[in-house]
Amino acid sequence: MTTLIGEGLQPSEFAVTAARAVADCAALGPREQAKHLANDGLLGVIASEEVGGLNLPLAFAVPVVAAASSGLLSFPLMEVLLLSRALKEALPRAAGAVVSGDMLATIAWQGSVSAEREGESIVLDGCVARAAGVRDADTLLVRLNTGGAVLMPTDSEGVVIEDAAGLDLTVPDHAVRLQGVAVPAASVVPENAWSVLCSDANVLRAAAILGSAETCLAMAQEHASTRRQFGRALSYNQALRHSLARQKLALEGIRHALTRSVGDEAGALERDAVFLAAAAYGCAISEGALQVHGGMGFTWDVPVHRHLRRVRALQAQGNASEVLAGLGRRTVAAIAPASDIAVRA
Amino acid sequence: MTGIDTAQPATATAGELSGEAYRVAIRRWLRANLPASFRSDSAAFASPSLQQSIEWEAALYRAGLAGITWPKAYGGHGRTLREHLIANQEIGALAMPESVNSIGKELAGPIILAVGTEEQKHRFLPAILEMRDIWCQGFSEPEAGSDLAGLRTRATRDGDIWRITGQKIWTSGAYRAQRCLVLARTGPLEDRHRGLAMFAVRLDAKGVRVRPIKSIDDRESFCEVFFDDVEVLQSDALGAPDEGWNAAIRVLEIERATNRMYRSWRFENELRHLIAACKSDPALAQLVANPRYEAKIGEVVVDIEVLKAHVETAVDALANGDKIGARGSLAKLHWSEAHQRFAALALELLSQASLPQLPAVQIARRRFEAIYLQARAETIYAGTTEIQLGIIADRILQLSKGK
DSSP states (O other): OHHHHHTTOOTTHHHHHHHHHHHHGGGSOHHHHHHHHHHTTOTTSSSOGGGTOOOOOGGGHHHHHHHHHHTTOOSOHHHHHHHHHHTTTTOHHHHHHHHTTSSOEEEEEEOOEEEEEETTEEEEEEEEEEEETGGGOSEEEEEBTTSSEEEEETTSTTEEEEEEESSOSSSOEEEEEEEEEEEEGGGEEOHHHHHHHHHHHHHHHHHHHHHHHHHHHHHHHHHHHHOEETTEEGGGSHHHHHHHHHHHHHHHHHHHHHHHHTSTTOOHHHHHHHHHHHHHHHHHHHHHHHHHTGGGGGSSSSTHHHHHHHHHHHHHHTTHHHHHHHHHHHHHHTSOOHHHHHHHO | OOOOOTTSOSOSSOTTOOHHHHHHHHHHHHHHHSOGGGOTTSTTOOOOOHHHHHHHHHHHHHTTOSSSSSOGGGTOOOOOHHHHHHHHHHHHTSOOOOOTTHHIIIIIHHHHHHHOOHHHHHHHHHHHHTTSSOEEEEOOBTTBSSOGGGOOOEEEEETTEEEEEEEEEEEETGGGOSEEEEEEESSOGGGTTTTEEEEEEETTSTTEEEEEEOOTTSOOOEEEEEEEEEEEEGGGEESSTTHHHHHHHHHHHHHHHHTTTTHHHHHHHHHHHHHHHHHTSHHHHHHHTSHHHHHHHHHHHHHHHHHHHHHHHHHHHHHTTOOOGGGHHHHHHHHHHHHHHHHHHHHHHHTTOOSSOOHHHHHHHHHHHHHHHHHGGGGTTTSOHHHHHHHIIIIISOOOOOO
16 A cells, blocks of 8 residues: 555565464464465555555565575465465455465466356366365366466366476475366456566565575574584584675575565566565575575474475476576567667767 | 767757666767777777777766766766666676776765765766876785775974875776875874874875786786875865774765675676677587586676665665665675676687687687686675675674674
C-alpha cells in the first residue's frame, strides 16, 4: 500500500518478521503454516488490497522469500506470493483465498498441457513437472501450450501426482500427469499475467538462493573459525580464507544484483541477470561451504546439503541454461554488424 | 591536431541540467567531440599522441567531464556522486582512450582534497584538471610491492626541506609526468606502517631519474624512478608523517570502489564491438549464433550486470553517507577477473575469423589483443587478486587468524 511506503517502510523490515514466522512454522503442517504466514501478513505482501494484500512492490517480497529459504521453510512461499498477484484479475476469489491462507496453491514450472474447449469447460491433457509442494496443495497453476495458464484443483478426476523427483527435500517437487481433466474455462489466467509471473519468479528465485547461500556461508564461516586442526582454527589457512572470501564476493554479487533487479529502471535484462548470477554463484557458495565442512559437510546432519539441494532445484526450476543462452541470443540479435556501426558513427 | 572540433559547444553541462537532461547533454557533447581517430572501434583509429591526449582531456574538463565532484573552489564542477555516475555511464559507452592523468584525477587529487593545505589545493588541483600537471604514483618499490610496510625510500627533514632517497618501480606514466606522489619513510624500517609520509615531488627536480620498462603490450608505459638526495620543499609535503598516509588509506578505500566508474559501461561497449565485428564476418556470425557461444556471451552479460550492481550499490552507499570500508575490494576483484574472462573469449572468437580478414575483424583484433594483454595487469595493479581476497577475509568476513 502506497501509504506504507510513504511512511518510509523498507523491504528489510520484513526480513525480521519473516524469519520469526519461518521459525514458528518448523513444527507445523502445511495448512497451519499457510494460516500462520497469512496471519503475519506475509502471503499478501505483493497482492493487491482488493484481495486482502498489502500491495507492496516486488522488492518487499525479496527479504520474505530469502528468509523462508534461509530457514528451510517447507512451504511453497514463492509460488503463493506470485499467485496472489497473478490470479487477481482473472480469479480474484482464488487470489483472496491464497492470501488468507485458506487455499494452498502452487505452480508447475516445467511443461505445458493441451486444452480442448468443451462447453463451459476445458479439458486438459499432458504432463507437467517441477510442481513445488503439490502433494499438499488444493490447486495447481498449469501452463497451457496455447498460451496462458490454468488454475486447476489437484483433486480433479484424471490428475496423477507422481512421487517427488529432484534434489530438493525442503519443498519437494513432483511431476503431475493430467488425463482428460475438466476445469471451468473461467479458470484460465491470460498470457500477460503468466509472463509477468515468470519474470517476477526470476527475481524471487534469486532471493531464495540468496537466503540459502547466506546461510551456507555463515555456517562455513562458523565452522572455519571454531574447528581446529594442526593446533589452529581452520581459518588460519590462506586456502580456506581465500575460498571463503570468494564465496563472500559471490554472495554480495547476488545481493547487489537483486537490489538492481527491483530498481525503477530494471527490466527483463536485470531480472534474467540476477537469476543467472544467483544460480551460478549460489551453487559455488553452497558447494564451497560443503567443502569447508570437510567430511562433516557430507553428512545428512549438517544442513548445508539441504541448501545445496534447494539451490540446484531452483536453478533447474528457472531453466538457467536456456535463460543464459537466450540472454546471449538476444544480446547478439540486438547488435548490428560492424559495417552498419561504422556508417552510424 | 586532435580533430577536436572547437566549433562545438565547449560545455556539455552548462546551467542547471540534472537527471536525464544532464545525461543527454553529455551524450551529445561526447558524440559531437570525440574524434574518430581516438575510438578504438573505428577504422580511423590511431593511438593518440601525448599532446593529443592532453588537449582532449583538457577539453573534457572544460566540458564539465573531469573533476565532476570536486569543489568549485579548486576548479571542480561541484556535482554529486550520482551525477558523476551518470557522466561515467556515458563516457563508458564510447571507446575512448584511457586518461593519461588518471593518477592525478583519481588518486593524487582526492588525497590532496583530503589532506592538503588550502594553498596546496589551489596550487595542485586546477593544474591536474587543466592537464598542466600529469601525476604518477610512487608507492611500489623493488622490495615493497603488495607489502608497503617494507618501503625503503627515505625522507629526511632538513629545516624547511626534505631530502628523498630511494627507488620506485611500476610507476605508470612517469616518463610523461610532471609530479610524482611519493610515499616515503621518515623513521627506521622497523617502524613498518608508522612514519610513512607523502610528497608531491617534481620529476624535473635534481636527482630524479626515470627509466621506462617495456611491458607485455610492447609499450613503455611504466617506469622505474630513482631519487638521489632529491630536495623537496615542506610546502610539497602532503599532511604530516602518519597523518597523511592514514588519511590516504581512507581515500584509497573509496577510490577502489569508485575509480574509473565508467568501467562496466566500457566493458559493455567492448562486448558490443566484439559482437558487431563477429556479425560482419561469415564464419564468426555463425559462431555467435551457436548455443555454446550464446551461453558464453550470456555469461559476459551477467558479469557486466553484476559489476554495474556493485558500482551502483557503492555509489548509493556513499551518497547516503555510509562508510565504504573494504567493500571496494569486492568490485575490484569481480571486474578484474570478469574482464580477463571476456578478453580471453574475444581472442578465442576472433581467432576463428574467415579469410581474408575483413577490416572490421582486423580493427577488433587490434583492439581486443591489446585489451587481452593489458587485462593481465588488472588482477595485479591496485592490489593483486590475492591481496583483495585477503582484505575480504580479514576485514569483511573478519575471519579469525586462528591462534
